[in-house]
Amino acid sequence: MSIAYTPWPESFAQKYRKKGYWTDRPLLDLIDNAPHENIAVICGEKSFSYRDLCLQSKRLAIYLQELGLRKGDTALVQLPNIAEFYVVFFALMRLGVAPVNALFSHNKMELTAYATQIEPKIIIASDEHALFHDGAFFNTLSALSKELQHALIVGKSEWAETLENILGSSTSTLLTATPSKADEVAFFQLSGGSTGTPKLIPRTHNDYFFSVRRSTEICHFTSATTYLCALPCAHNFPMSSPGAFGIFHVGGRVVMSPSPDASTCFKLIERHQVTVAALVPPALALWLQAAPTNKTALSSLQLVQVGGAKLSESLARQVPDVLGCQLQQILGMAEGLVNYTRLDDDLDTIVTTQGRPMCSLDEVKVINEAGEEVTVGEIGELATRGPYTIRGYYKAPEHNTKVFDSEGFYHSGDLVRRNDKGYLTVVGRDKDQINRGGEKIAAEEIENFLLRHELIMHSALVSMPDSMMGEKSCAFIVPKIASHGMKSLTLRKYLRGLGVADYKVPDRFEFIDSLPLTPVGKPNKVALRELIRQRLQLTSQLDKTL
Ligand code: J2J
Secondary structure, eight states: OOOOOOOOOHHHHHHHHHTTSOOOOOTTHHHHTSOTTSEEEEETTEEEEHHHHHHHHHHHHHHHHHHTOOTTOEEEEEOOSSTHHHHHHHHHHHHTOEEEEEOTTOOHHHHHHHHHHHOOSEEEEETTSGGGSSSHHHHHHHHHOTTOOEEEEESOOSSSEEHHHHHHSOOOOOOOOOOOOTTSEEEEEEOOOSSSSOOEEEEEHHHHHHHHHHHHHHTTOOTTOEEEEOSOTTSHHHHHSSHHHHHHHHTOEEEEOSOOOHHHHHHHHHHHTOOEEEEOHHHHHHHHHHGGGOGGGGTTOOEEEEESSOOOHHHHHHHHHHHSSEEEEEEEETTEEEEEOOTTSOHHHHHHOOOEESSTTOEEEEEOTTSOBOOTTOEEEEEEEOTTSOSSOTTOHHHHHHHBOTTOOEEEEEEEEEOTTSOEEEEEEOSSEEEETTEEEEHHHHHHHHHTSTTEEEEEEEEEEETTTEEEEEEEEEESSTTOOOOHHHHHHHHHHHTOOGGGSOSEEEEOSSOOBOTTSSBOHHHHHHHHHHHHHHHHHHHHHO
16 A cells, blocks of 8 residues: 555656656665665764664564554654664665654654654654653554554663664564555655644655755765764754765765754764754854854864755855855755755855755746746745655645645745846745744644633734844734733643643743734734834843843
């Protein structure tokens, strides 16, 4: 059985194959074809060669095969930045089992939403996450999702089987399973989202493999490249742009970092002679602050890639001098399209644009509200289709009709300007999302949680400017009664109690009597953003005068 998804029309599939973009090879080739002796991943004091990754993923695949996992099944995976993330991923690839790789910061609500959508047979998680210290959450999930029968823990566990145990035991069973076909769903990426339920992005072997391969060419990755994986390893950026998968494709090495903070990363860079790192803008800002006193630690660094949220030109300009390496900007999306500034671009292009599409068959339209293409230099919404951009979210027919047009273009909700060379600059957003330094928050999801609170009548989540994060989130709350007694702290506790990921908990709450409305009666978020901007300005002016 294969997993249903919206396929590319046959004429497009033919075009992508003819051009050599789709090669009909499984993602498993990334490690199975790599030079086996080379070190693939360094994680703490452990290092994994490509042979280790192959053997361990095979051993795990045999165990999962014995459990009864079959092609077309799904798995819910949540692991921190550890090498085992890749062992697990490729074990699942060997069986044709498609995982959702939740972020480690995700909590009950997110995991439940994913499990409800994919009905996984197994959860593979870490003992480092509080949700998996005992079997309670697993039991709750398996009561909701009848397919869910198994749990596997990376680390120690008293209630579930552990990876360590499996890898430490021998077996005479042969692996008989094979990967899913290259034009079938390999795994699901996570959408930043703008709707109540987080949407899942089905990625096929063909499309993902192409985006990885092409990315390695653009970024000049070779077997001598040492890549620092400091962003959450399940995110599309460190996974595929070119990320760890790009490294595997060329036989280089990945160094896992538990966090993107400067002191942790600088030590790893120096110790392992890292050549490339990928960051979101707030992490880059901290690196720029810490670098002047750590210059020698960074001497191996050749390239810093920055994406996920808008990088200011002033920070961008500091990179060559302060970090002593080159900057590359990336505008990517888990739905597909990735734009890169090129390594031989002039400095102005690198610091003022977020790059151009990675291949000639990426079709990009910049359109106005009527759906017509605007001219060079004008602002419009970025819409795209191409060999690695999905044609539909997983099991979301209604939402798909809204964000994919009749020609199959994905409407990204990003407001951009395109220059005469095809480079894009992000200038804003036309989607109900907050981009908190690269972490995406779907406003509707949080508003719905808030509306469940017995004292809340209306809620609206909007972005507010923040010097470090670019944006933070502000929830406007209309209480049901005037003497509500609600405080920010109680609402924060309430959301955490529901099990919402921490980064989605609003940074600020504003209580108001009524929400300003648009002419069609929706909360006027433009007005609310302006309101919070003014209030913040006032507070900072007061702070200065005191
Ligand atoms: C402004 N906004 C940006 C940028 C993404 C590589 C890099 C990033 C992602 C990613 C990715 C931006 N400037 N440089 O998947 O492979 C915002 C846009 C975009 C959304 C996608 C990759 N780079 N963005 O961030 O799926 O709004 O992917 O539509 O998490 O992030 O978010 P996501």
